[in-house]
Amino acid sequence: MSVADTETSVSTRDRILDAAETLFIEHGFAGTSVRAIATEAGVNLAATNYHFGSKKGLFSAVFQRRVQPINEERLQRLSRLQKEVQVGKRKLTIRLVLECFFEPLRHVDPGIPALVGRMHGEPASLTRPILEEAFLEVAGAFHGALRQVLPELSHEELRWRFHFMIGSMIHLLQMHAPLGSESTHDTFTSGVPRLINFVQAGMAHTDNGKVYD
């Protein structure tokens, strides 16, 4: 492939991905037709099946493209934190772990949160395989880190709190899914610190009102 070739080829693929992302966010998977995607992208109807095999394949590709950089940064931050802890440079706290998990959400394309939020609203039969593949490693790593910093919690209790944490996050992500304005990103940026505070309190609470740091 020449440079020119690569450019046109990638351009078509990416135009499809961009259009599909927009429409999937707005109308969901079943509510979006391949025809609408092709029209929005300005490409031929058959191009989507040529590049992605099927509508499901396209849906999966749209999601993977966005979520992989986020998860990579999450793991990067966590492993950097754990190294600093090993060296004795830092003390491992709930807040630091949560920041590794949530902060990457602030520095990404404004459309991404909406997509991740929409993803969690789709029927599980469609999304479960995609989500499991995408989040298995990240969920395991952060679950482990939180267990390390909250050793007095039973596994079951930690699983529940982890669950609520994900729920709070997803609801923040879904919050502005239907709106496409610039305020989306601003509101979201200011929401992340509040989310961290909220989740930290929920994670650390004990029955007598004491909280961990």
Place this chain on the structure above:
Amino acid sequence: MSVADTETSVSTRDRILDAAETLFIEHGFAGTSVRAIATEAGVNLAATNYHFGSKKGLFSAVFQRRVQPINEERLQRLSRLQKEVQVGKRKLTIRLVLECFFEPLRHVDPGIPALVGRMHGEPASLTRPILEEAFLEVAGAFHGALRQVLPELSHEELRWRFHFMIGSMIHLLQMHAPLGSESTHDTFTSGVPRLINFVQAGMAHTDNGKVYD
């Protein structure tokens, strides 16, 4: 209408509502066909449009049937609590307000949580009018009660925490949406108290680690 008429009539209507509820939960709105609903209900295809006007009308009816009793109980509990506070019988606390809001979820049909959870995953263009109508009164009442018990929070901060509260709840509701087993109800029942603890801590936290009761 005679009694017999009413019975057959209601039976058909309810069979459609039951079947639609099951399928909407599992596959979403756009992913469920009216034909599948009619087949599942064992009624004629045209019966759904006869009774509910359109597919959207049916979707709205399915939701309203389930959510109204819950919201009525929420308001009942809250107003009873507020009366007891006025008389001096009780002191208003975050936990008591949260219990008014969450406890009604425990004593209802196991299918309801899944439906409410699925509802929040649908495209906003479909669900927003339905949700706004259903929750305007309840949201206003509980937002006011929480403002009363957390007077030092700014309106904006309270709005955020209220938002995260709803998110935690919805994620609990969505948790078992795809599963139809009995364990759904058990797990959900044990999840509500944990949800209350989690949200109480998130609602009450201050920057110095202190929490309100």
Place this chain on the structure above:
DNA sequence: TGACGTACCAAACGAACGTTTGAACTTTCA
């Protein structure tokens, strides 16, 4: 009794769906 309204049914409507086809066009590389 007989006109009337409600409930239900089989059948069909046109439209939109995801996907496939086969030819045309472009780029690759020996």
Place this chain on the structure above:
DNA sequence: TGAAAGTTCAAACGTTCGTTTGGTACGTCA
């Protein structure tokens, strides 16, 4: 240059969609 591979196209495939139609069955009530 010429065969092979990659990409895009108009057109059509068969299927399924939400909704409508016209007719039948049956209870109500003047």
